[in-house]
Amino acid sequence: MDATMAGLPGSGVQPGHIGDAKPVGRIADLVFVGLLWGCGIFVLVLLGLIIAMLFEGGLPAFSAFGLDFLWTATWNPVTEKFGALVMIYGTIFSAIIAVIVALPLSFGIAFFLTEIAPQVMRRPIGVAVQLLAAVPSIIYGMWGFFIISPLMAAYVQPPLIDWLGPIPVIGALFTGPALGGGMLTAGLIMAVMILPFITAMFVETLESVPPMLKESAYGVGGTTFEVYKNVSVPYGKTAMVGAVMLGLGRALGETMAVTFVIGNATRLSASLFAPGATIASTIANEFPEAAQGSLKLDSLLALGFILFVISFIVLALSRFLVRSNLKS
Amino acid sequence: MKLTTAFGAAIAVAGSLFVGGAFAADITGAGATFPAPVYQAWAVAYKEKTGTGLNYQSIGSGAGQTQIFNRTVDFGASDAPVDSAKLAQQNLLQFPAVIGSVVTIVNLDGVEANKLKLTGPVLADIYLGKITKWDDKAIADLNPGLKLPSIGIVPTYRSDGSGTTYVFATYLADVSAEWKSKVGAATSVSWPAGAGGKGNEGVAGTVKNTKGAIGYVEYIYASANNLVTTELQNKAGKFVSPTVPAFQAAAANADWANAKDFAASMINTPGDATWPITSATFILLPKQPKSAEQAKDVMKFFDWAFEHGGPIAEKLHYIPLPKDVAERVRAAWKSDVLVDGKPVWSN
Numbered sequence A: 001m002d003a004t005m006a007g008l009p010g011s012g013v014q015p016g017h018i019g020d021a022k023p024v025g026r027i028a029d030l031v032f033v034g035l036l037w038g039c040g041i042f043v044l045v046l047l048g049l050i051i052a053m054l055f056e057g058g059l060p061a062f063s064a065f066g067l068d069f070l071w072t073a074t075w076n077p078v079t080e081k082f083g084a085l086v087m088i089y090g091t092i093f094s095a096i097i098a099v100i101v102a103l104p105l106s107f108g109i110a111f112f113l114t115e116i117a118p119q120v121m122r123r124p125i126g127v128a129v130q131l132l133a134a135v136p137s138i139i140y141g142m143w144g145f146f147i148i149s150p151l152m153a154a155y156v157q158p159p160l161i162d163w164l165g166p167i168p169v170i171g172a173l174f175t176g177p178a179l180g181g182g183m184l185t186a187g188l189i190m191a192v193m194i195l196p197f198i199t200a201m202f203v204e205t206l207e208s209v210p211p212m213l214k215e216s217a218y219g220v221g222g223t224t225f226e227v228y229k230n231v232s233v234p235y236g237k238t239a240m241v242g243a244v245m246l247g248l249g250r251a252l253g254e255t256m257a258v259t260f261v262i263g264n265a266t267r268l269s270a271s272l273f274a275p276g277a278t279i280a281s282t283i284a285n286e287f288p289e290a291a292q293g294s295l296k297l298d299s300l301l302a303l304g305f306i307l308f309v310i311s312f313i314v315l316a317l318s319r320f321l322v323r324s325n326l327k328s
Numbered sequence B: 001m002k003l004t005t006a007f008g009a010a011i012a013v014a015g016s017l018f019v020g021g022a023f024a025a026d027i028t029g030a031g032a033t034f035p036a037p038v039y040q041a042w043a044v045a046y047k048e049k050t051g052t053g054l055n056y057q058s059i060g061s062g063a064g065q066t067q068i069f070n071r072t073v074d075f076g077a078s079d080a081p082v083d084s085a086k087l088a089q090q091n092l093l094q095f096p097a098v099i100g101s102v103v104t105i106v107n108l109d110g111v112e113a114n115k116l117k118l119t120g121p122v123l124a125d126i127y128l129g130k131i132t133k134w135d136d137k138a139i140a141d142l143n144p145g146l147k148l149p150s151i152g153i154v155p156t157y158r159s160d161g162s163g164t165t166y167v168f169a170t171y172l173a174d175v176s177a178e179w180k181s182k183v184g185a186a187t188s189v190s191w192p193a194g195a196g197g198k199g200n201e202g203v204a205g206t207v208k209n210t211k212g213a214i215g216y217v218e219y220i221y222a223s224a225n226n227l228v229t230t231e232l233q234n235k236a237g238k239f240v241s242p243t244v245p246a247f248q249a250a251a252a253n254a255d256w257a258n259a260k261d262f263a264a265s266m267i268n269t270p271g272d273a274t275w276p277i278t279s280a281t282f283i284l285l286p287k288q289p290k291s292a293e294q295a296k297d298v299m300k301f302f303d304w305a306f307e308h309g310g311p312i313a314e315k316l317h318y319i320p321l322p323k324d325v326a327e328r329v330r331a332a333w334k335s336d337v338l339v340d341g342k343p344v345w346s347n
Helices: A002-007 A016-065 A085-116 A119-134 A137-164 A170-174 A183-207 A211-219 A224-235 A237-253 A256-261 A279-289 A295-327 B004-019 B036-050 B061-069 B084-090 B120-127 B137-142 B163-175 B177-182 B199-209 B219-224 B244-253 B292-308 B310-315 B323-336
Strands: B027-031 B054-058 B075-078 B092-106 B154-158 B195-197 B213-218 B231-233 B278-286
Touching: A016 A295, A085 A119, A085 A183, A085 A224, A085 A237, A085 A279, A085 A295, A119 A183, A137 A170, A137 A183, A137 A256, A137 B199, A183 A237, A183 A256, A211 A224, A224 A237, A237 A295, A256 A279, A279 A295, A279 B061, B027 B061, B027 B292, B036 B054, B036 B292, B036 B310, B061 B075, B061 B278, B075 B092, B084 B092, B092 B163, B092 B199, B092 B219, B092 B244, B092 B292, B092 B323, B120 B137, B120 B154, B120 B163, B120 B177, B120 B231, B154 B163, B154 B199, B163 B177, B163 B213, B163 B278, B195 B199, B199 B213, B199 B219, B213 B219, B244 B278, B278 B292, B292 B310, B292 B323
Parallel strands: B027 B054, B027 B075, B154 B195, B154 B213
Antiparallel strands: B075 B278, B092 B213, B092 B278
């Protein structure tokens, strides 16, 4: 500090002192660079430790049940027989529902904001979308539980069960009692939660499309839809895939809101309306009552490790897709 | 959400912790969520009297056990009794603090509180998924005067591990051999049918949202929210409504004299007026505490609660410990909690 102060103009110090300050500045710079290295390494170490901790904690479960842990559908704390299949299925299934619902909506909002919306409306809608991301997860959970679930039970599920239930194959998705909660409701709530993230990245991408490209397309007589489909979307395809994958990643780990609405049953069911469980919801439900050193706690940590692996695969896949898109 | 009593108490405690002398040697406890409101209400009154505060974290029985095993708190609290071997291994004294009951709630058009009669085996068959309609003969036979709709039964349970589930599942295992062999009892079980809600409010909310649903919650929760409870048949064959005298009868009729580590079962106890699903919640105290002073403060607190905490407990719909049981607890303090071979509790 003193060294740099000393060299400041107007501090009444001879200019020759600036040269003297240099070695100290170099040391400060080294310290600074070292700190930056530390920050970078810290992330790696932290990540490594978390993976190691989850794996080590889950190891007793993996060694007790072997790889069967991955495809056993039992979760019985009384007999201490644990398997992850129901949760893995629920995690992936509900996240995919969320993405399927959120994707078209995000496209619509993003394109509306960048192309159609009059200038006065852009800010309010943009801010509203961003605010959706600021709503705490538990609020979504309560909204889902107290508002959406009863609406689903009264107006959405019964007609769907009546109309689509009897159809062979697809009908299996629409069977069972109308409980309000379940896989579909969880997916819908999560769709709203990941919507702002996907939309924000879409908007950014669409705004980065060079105006010249779009104007030329309009110039040769393209309609709004044609410009959207043939110019804007192809231009930002890579970033959009990344955005969807990030949304999927967020949906996979969502905990509180899902726990409220998914019905929390550790039974396997094909129906969209049947109660299920995700990895995160099971951990949230069972963790406080899992005794130290119990196989249940080990199994929960093993579940955490599996969630980590799934998230990692999704991220890696998104990277791979983005990269292959860049090459083409 | 009308958790007013619980929340009020919690806020009052939090407030008193910040305002009052934070430097007094407060006692710390952690564990069961079910008795948390009454512990916190007691703590407020006790602090006014003595200046000693209680910092109780309701983090769940399992986590509470872990904390006292590691001796990071002065006492642990658990809804389900800890088994004797584990207590011996961890060198802990277990005693009951307060008694609570689990009641069944339903959502059926035209059925008012305590009008529907159910027996233990029928309840078990409902939760096993064997009785699936409300107009099933087994239910209709019990309720000749009641018009029951022909809609599906949706059994609702606690999705989070909880002492409430432990008590309820223990009851079902007691009345149904099939439940005992197929499902069993623990703080969370593998439910054969139905849907789960997180916490009492989750179960109550799911029942409220779903026509034909049945669920189980702690009595304090049902009475505070005016939920539609049902009658249950007790061991004597009588149908009883969930009321405070029925819970008191269960506590009085439990076999405390022969219970090891005070784990007297109040599930399906005999007596005409007894409510069948009643249970104590427990405190875990180190037998050779690191600090005699802190251990004594814990015992003083519960001694005060047994002596003067009754009205507060009853106001929150808990059942105070019967006087003779409190005496037994004091005797256990004297004989079991020792520092350098000398009893910490001398009163």
